[in-house]
Amino acid sequence: MSQEIRKIEELARTIRRDIVEMVYLAKDGHPGPALSITDIVASLYGSLLRVNPSDPEWEGRDRFILSKGHACPAVYSALARRGFFSPELLPSLRALDSLLQGHPVMKKTPGIDMTSGSLGNGLSIGVGMALASGYTKKNFDVFVIMGDGELQEGIVWEGALSAFKYKLGRLIVFVDHNGWQSGASCNDVGGCVSVKSRFEAFGWHCQEIDGHDISAILQAVKNARAETNLPSVIIAETVKGKGVPFMENDNSWHKRVPSKEQYEEAMKILGGC
Amino acid sequence: MSEYKGSREAFVAAMTDLADKDPRVVFVSADSLKAARATNFAEKYPDRYFEAGIAEQNAVAMAAGLAACGLKPYVVTYGGFITMRACEQLRTFCAYTDLDVTFGGLNGGMIGGEREGVTHQALEDIGIVRTIPGVKVFAPADAAETYALAKAAGSLKGPVYFRLGSGREPDVFSPGTEVELGKLRKVLDYGNDVLLLSSGFVLDRVLKAAELLKAGGIGASVVEVHSLKPLDADGVVRELERCQVAVTIEDHTVIGGLGSAIAELAAERCPCRIQRLGIQDVFPESGPANTLADKYGLSPQAIADTARALAAGKGR
Structure with a gap:
């Protein structure tokens, strides 16, 4: 195993501990969806994103949009661990006057490139960013993480069409395909059409990977970056609540606060205490 | 001075004048290029014309993405579609983010969309945008004032909503009229x-x-x-x-x-x-x-x- 992958895996473990602790201390938040995207977020901030924590507004940086904004504890942790702000701020999640709002806010939090939380909008906004990348010749890449549930929003497919029309090779979308959304399984709530077939129908470059396999994530992004003429979707098969066994695939953890005992158990599993 | 007739041409004339001096000015259309009278702009600046299709939410969200990367997009399409169909994209991704997005809402009012009827008449647009923090809302009285206002508003920061009409408005002011932005x-x-x-x-x-x-x-x-x-x-x-x-x-x-x-x-x-x-x-x-x-x-x-x-x- 390469040193890079070990480093990302260690970051992912740290992020998972931060997520559980943030939600426990804030007494609010979405642990399941955040744990689901943790390995993708760790790969982005641990390796893939060209960003500069000491100059968060650097014009040439790669952009990242967390379209499923409710999973933000994962991103807040990654930003803090990457040096955008102090990890000491993490326990202030959702508190009054905190930099760390309940959902991401670009004008409040260093490193957040776009406000999000209202589902479905990240892809279209990413289209605008990717168009700007080409027009300004800054040639940065634009990454978006979407949930599989939010693919039910119509604007996703408006944006998907535009991305194909404009051949936005710099737009790389992860779909966190854990199969669950707030109310129940995505298939039960929204219908059962495969994610891959939908993006294929819109002409995108599609890959399906294990969303918890760091080397697969890195390779998929490498493939996506090599595809310069089509927008890319990486459909990441994930487990909601990944890493905390009693949260895994239990949708009650979509938005739920662990008890003291559950918190301690989770931290022990994650190597935190 | 730019040539124009009616509020739509006047608005795009001002946008084009601003674009001539500022490469950050770009145009986002929701299949509204002709309606906005922006065909000449697209011919002059093909790489600054972004077409979202008949998809206003997409157009406004795209504009937010463009603006977040330092550009100054103008979204011009029917006012009712901007303020109702794409209301949330305007509010959450252009206003809450305080981005430099300028909206031109065509068919403002009953006589703005007089030929099409209620679906295309923006009757509630000002009421909707006025409730959103940080959005500046302008309703010019004719073409000459539209041009003057749009030129002056080019230096404003944050989101701006312009109410435009059918393009057949009666002229009240002389071409070249001056305007004090924000004053009676x-x-x-x-x-x-x-x-x-x-x-x-x-x-x-x-x-x-x-x-x-x-x-x-x-x-x-x-x-x-x-x-x-x-x-x-x-x-x-x-x-x-x-x-x-x-x-x-x-x-x-x-x-x-x-x-x-x-x-x-x-x-x-x-x-x-x-x-x-x-x-x-x-x-x-x-x-x-x-x-x-x-x-x-x-x-x-x-x-x-x-x-x-x-x-x-x-x-x-």
């Missing part, structure tokens, strides 16, 4: 018997009403309010205190637009009698602009009658 414009002063506050493409009707009043021995002042937000509060209060009674006239539902803005201000700072003329909480219909406006209570005679009754009741 005193257009006519025949006295202080009654104040006529006008916003948008009904100013010609209001001026005719003032002439009718004058002929009947009533001196009206006509003040044009091109900036609904920020409202020139001190200017409005000064005029209200001078005349004591006022009529607001707008091609918009009387709920949420000029009439509401003036009444809200008056209630807090200078309570007085105000009559709100506009769309009276009904859906209008399609038809020729002039007869349509007359039928729905915006004829010069109806405006004059309302003002006369208010003036007669002063002090009672």
